[in-house]
Amino acid sequence: MEIIASVLGLISSHILFSLLISVISIVIFLNILFPFNSKTNTSLIIPSPIALPIIGHLHLLSPIPHQSFHRLALRFGPIFRLRIGCVSCLVVSSPSLAKSFLKTHEASFSDRPATSAMRTLLYDIADFTFARYDPYWRFIKRLSVSQLFGGQTLDLLHQIRRDEIQKLVKTLFEKSKRVEEVELDTELVRLGSNVISRMSFGRQWAGTDDELVELKTVITEVEELLALFDLKDHIWVLKKLGFDFQGIVGRVEDARGRFDQMVERVLREKEAARQKKKGGEDGGEEMMKGSKDILELLMDVNDDDNKAQMKLTRDNIKSFILGILAAGTSTTGLTIGWALSELINHPDVMKRLAAEIDIVVGKDRLVDETDIARLPYLQAVVKETLRLHPTGPLLGRQCTETCTVDGYTVPAGMLLFVNVWALGRDPTSWTNPLDFNPERFINEDNVCEIDVRGQHYQFLPFGTGRRICPGATLAMLVVQSTLAVMVQCFDWKLSGGGLVDMTERPGLMLTRVKPLICMPVPRLDQLLSSL
Numbered sequence: 051m052e053i054i055a056s057v058l059g060l061i062s063s064h065i066l067f068s069l070l071i072s073v074i075s076i077v078i079f080l081n082i083l084f085p086f087n088s089k090t091n092t093s094l095i096i097p098s099p100i101a102l103p104i105i106g107h108l109h110l111l112s113p114i115p116h117q118s119f120h121r122l123a124l125r126f127g128p129i130f131r132l133r134i135g136c137v138s139c140l141v142v143s144s145p146s147l148a149k150s151f152l153k154t155h156e157a158s159f160s161d162r163p164a165t166s167a168m169r170t171l172l173y174d175i176a177d178f179t180f181a182r183y184d185p186y187w188r189f190i191k192r193l194s195v196s197q198l199f200g201g202q203t204l205d206l207l208h209q210i211r212r213d214e215i216q217k218l219v220k221t222l223f224e225k226s227k228r229v230e231e232v233e234l235d236t237e238l239v240r241l242g243s244n245v246i247s248r249m250s251f252g253r254q255w256a257g258t259d260d261e262l263v264e265l266k267t268v269i270t271e272v273e274e275l276l277a278l279f280d281l282k283d284h285i286w287v288l289k290k291l292g293f294d295f296q297g298i299v300g301r302v303e304d305a306r307g308r309f310d311q312m313v314e315r316v317l318r319e320k321e322a323a324r325q326k327k328k329g330g331e332d333g334g335e336e337m338m339k340g341s342k343d344i345l346e347l348l349m350d351v352n353d354d355d356n357k358a359q360m361k362l363t364r365d366n367i368k369s370f371i372l373g374i375l376a377a378g379t380s381t382t383g384l385t386i387g388w389a390l391s392e393l394i395n396h397p398d399v400m401k402r403l404a405a406e407i408d409i410v411v412g413k414d415r416l417v418d419e420t421d422i423a424r425l426p427y428l429q430a431v432v433k434e435t436l437r438l439h440p441t442g443p444l445l446g447r448q449c450t451e452t453c454t455v456d457g458y459t460v461p462a463g464m465l466l467f468v469n470v471w472a473l474g475r476d477p478t479s480w481t482n483p484l485d486f487n488p489e490r491f492i493n494e495d496n497v498c499e500i501d502v503r504g505q506h507y508q509f510l511p512f513g514t515g516r517r518i519c520p521g522a523t524l525a526m527l528v529v530q531s532t533l534a535v536m537v538q539c540f541d542w543k544l545s546g547g548g549l550v551d552m553t554e555r556p557g558l559m560l561t562r563v564k565p566l567i568c569m570p571v572p573r574l575d576q577l578l579s580s581l
């Protein structure tokens with residue numbers, strides 16, 4: 051609506067109006083002479099709704115794109131083509147097509163699309179998350195997998211996650227003693243950002259409440275801006291005129307400036323700690339004895355021109371930090387929030403989960419990551435949450451070379467969106483797909499057969515293939531152990547009763563319109579008092 055209002059505002063401008071009329075006439079004329087058609091020779095026709103001149107199918111998109119795509123898929127089928135201004139994209143929402151594009155033709159769909167906002171925010175895409183599929187991406191992926199996301203590093207840094215989860219439990223207990231409500235989203239951002247920043251950069255990012263507010267504000271703004279639909283990127287005339295009537299450029303520069311100040315502070319602290327370490331002094335509480343965190347390794351590469359396999363700039367490092375914080379902080383916290391919301395709305399499931407934890411772990415110690423393998427119902431609850439509420443609802447890729455997939459010809463440059471949110475709601479894959487029913491993920495032997503690692507194309511919460519989420523194992527450890535501890539230690543009440551409102555908010559990630567505010571009521575007073 052906002053976009054349409056802005057467009058109307060623009061059209062009322064005199065000069066642009068005449069310009070648009072001229073362009074519309076040219077486009078209609080060209081459409082008549084050379085009708086746009088995805089059919090080439092024997093290629094199958096990709097269905098597409100009727101497009102309007104200039105804006106194409108923009109009018110069919112709501113601020114929540116995965117929902118619009120799902121509605122369109124119900125009318126046009128599991129593959130359809132849209133033109134958003136001058137940018138063409140394909141939307142896919144069936145497991146078999148997802149497999150064909152992302153596995154069989156993976157090599158042609160390993161790039162990510164980038165908007166102007168992404169370019170500015172991410173220091174000209176010098177990051178990992180949105181990087182092109184190129185040697186820099188391969189270098190950073192190899193380094194991250196071996197130094198941050200690999201099994202050995204995850205084991206080494208287990209204590210950091212345990213500490214942060216225990217801190218969360220203590221905060222919740224303190225609030226419960228004061229009979230205070232908790233704004234869980236904020237506490238979960240603190241947990242997510244501290245786990246990631248302590249593991250990756252050897253430092254708590256949001257130690258104080260002020261730092262937390264600063265980080266949450268910037269990350270929320272960055273996520274919103276990364277998801278914003280910038281008409282300049284799509285409407286050729288607006289791009290040429292460079293007219294920012296949505297006011298995006300100002301917001302992007304402001305968010306990047308604020309992030310830059312924060313990250314410079316962290317880098318300077320790290321540099322000072324490295325100097326001390328070189329001089330034989332203790333480099334700080336978080337430095338791992340005898341090993342380096344990933345930020346130090348990146349700084350080594352940045353410092354060393356001779357040995358470096360890859361030249362890394364300071365911007366690469368900043369962009370890496372922002373990308374990793376944006377990709378890892380909210381996703382983890384949001385998933386825990388969605389899971390707890392479903393549990394509050396389904397007390398029978400909450401009861402069964404609490405009973406499983408009581409039997410397997412008991413009431414004398416906190417659940418730990420090492421218990422997860424023996425908690426199949428917990429695993430099923432988290433998978434069921436990710437099926438209905440995948441925090442990355444759309445996998446965005448870009449075609450790098452013209453190819454034919456299942457008979458459909460896809461030209462180079464076309465964007466591809468795989469609708470993970472719709473895959474999780476597909477009635478041909480799931481019985482009663484809208485019901486929250488963790489039992490669907492376990493068989494009679496209590497075994498979860500469907501995995502989250504991109505092998506089951508009806509369920510891709512972490513994506514698949516070479517661009518699969520590298521933080522999936524870490525995320526599953528944090529989500530499962532935090533949720534388990536929250537259910538083990540507390541009963542959860544909504545003030546005023548009723549159900550948690552599950553309405554989704556526009557954005558790149560799946561967030562709720564209303565924050566999750568609830569009251570923890572201690573279940574295990576003795577254990578909580580001993581922490």
Ligand code: HEM
Pocket residue numbers: 178179180181191246373374377378379381382385440441442445446510511512513514515516517518519520521522524525526529
């Ligand atoms: C529940 C939590 C999370 C979910 C649901 C999630 C989901 C996703 C999805 C769907 C993708 C795109 C995959 C694709 O295109 O195939 C992705 C990419 C990525 N995620 Fe996650 N993620 C989570 C947590 C994390 C964490 C904790 C980190 C890091 C600390 C992380 C770092 C990344 C990075 C760096 C990428 C980009 C990988 C690339 O493009 O090569 N994610 N994530």
